Amino acid sequence: MICPTSSVIPRSSLVCATLRHVATTIERLESTLSFRVLPFTSHAGAIRAYAPFLIFYFARPALPALAWSETPAYGELIEDQERTRNLKAVFGQLQAESLDQDQSLNFIKQLID
Secondary structure: OOOOOOOOOOOOHHHHHHHHHHHHHHHHOOOOOOOOOOOOOOOOHHHHHOOOEEEEOOOOOOOOOEEEEEOOOOEEEEOOHHHHHHHHHHHHHHHHHOOOHHHHHHHHHHHHO
């Protein structure tokens, strides 16, 4: 396989090897891994300005969800439920705008074929 030169990814054996590894991992762990590609054509807009975040849910209903956000400069545990709800909404919008898992895998495969 030759990884093509395109406006999306540069020709690089490292990039190609990484994409192959990602595709293989998605296929191997498809029942436990959710992988989604957010296209550049997404209407999510300002959501891309968000720092990476995680939302933690607990098995006990008495424990509220928590969030963790981090940037290169700091990490923050978010216990405020309004802020956590806002991040849940952001996550929902990102999921709605993303390709599904099969489409995401096909997108990656197109880049490396």
